[in-house]
Amino acid sequence: MTDAAGRTLYGYFRSSAAYRVRIALNLKGLAYAQAPVSLLRGEQRSADYLALNPQGLVPALLDNGVLLTQSLAICEYLDEAYPDGARLLPDGAVARAQVRAVAQAIACDIHPLNNLRVLNYLKAELGQGEDARNGWYRHWVATGFAALERQLAGSAGQYCFGDTPTLADACLLPQVFNAQRFAVDMGGYPLLAGIAANLEQVPAFADAHPSRQPDAQ
Numbered sequence: 309m310t311d312a313a314g315r316t317l318y319g320y321f322r323s324s325a326a327y328r329v330r331i332a333l334n335l336k337g338l339a340y341a342q343a344p345v346s347l348l349r350g351e352q353r354s355a356d357y358l359a360l361n362p363q364g365l366v367p368a369l370l371d372n373g374v375l376l377t378q379s380l381a382i383c384e385y386l387d388e389a390y391p392d393g394a395r396l397l398p399d400g401a402v403a404r405a406q407v408r409a410v411a412q413a414i415a416c417d418i419h420p421l422n423n424l425r426v427l428n429y430l431k432a433e434l435g436q437g438e439d440a441r442n443g444w445y446r447h448w449v450a451t452g453f454a455a456l457e458r459q460l461a462g463s464a465g466q467y468c469f470g471d472t473p474t475l476a477d478a479c480l481l482p483q484v485f486n487a488q489r490f491a492v493d494m495g496g497y498p499l500l501a502g503i504a505a506n507l508e509q510v511p512a513f514a515d516a517h518p519s520r521q522p523d524a525q
């Protein structure tokens with residue numbers, strides 16, 4: 309399944325990594341088809357999908373015959389390959405490094421600890437019950453969000469960096485959505501909660517919301 313623009317996103321409606329890429333594609337104004345990979349049914353470990361992405365993780369993006377993986381790499385690729393329209397990274401080495409730092413704090417330091425396969429390992433291999441798994445989840449989100457709340461105090465406007473959405477915002481909103489699914493109280497992070505509320509009003513972010521995807525259940 310490839311659309312007229314030759315672009316297909318392999319993802320899952322609730323995957324925060326796929327959600328980041330949907331936001332990036334929307335911000336760039338790039339049309340794409342979706343090929344849902346059900347994490348609930350374990351389709352990310354099917355032979356067909358592993359042939360595309362041996363990591364067995366979503367998202368993967370097929371763009372004009374080129375298969376790309378890793379959400380941050382995909383987002384940066386889109387920004388470089390399609391420089392017209394919104395920019396996910398600002399001009400200037402310092403500003404770019406600062407945006408990447410927030411994006412990576414979420415995508416590399418918070419999200420991987422709370423990924424499905426990690427939670428499943430805690431359950432199946434380490435015998436941890438639901439309360440322990442939820443405690444683990446909330447601990448790592450709280451650690452990461454507390455640091456971001458302080459870090460963004462110096463840069464935030466409507467969004468993470470001033471009043472223009474960036475790659476940092478494409479990572480933040482999905483992580484906040486994910487945290488709310490696990491009943492994390494956002495009251496302790498008023499700045500992050502406010503930015504997330506602002507982002508929800510931006511069409512590129514609203515259209516990427518899990519509830520608006522073809523595989524939403």
Ligand SMILES: N[C@@H](CCC(=O)N[C@@H](CS)C(=O)NCC(=O)O)C(=O)O
Nearest residue numbers: 323324325365366367378379424425
């Ligand atoms: N670092 C990867 C992470 C991808 C990732 O962890 N995807 C999750 C969904 S958000 C996944 O496919 N999980 C499947 C599993 O845990 O089995 C990226 O940013 O693309």
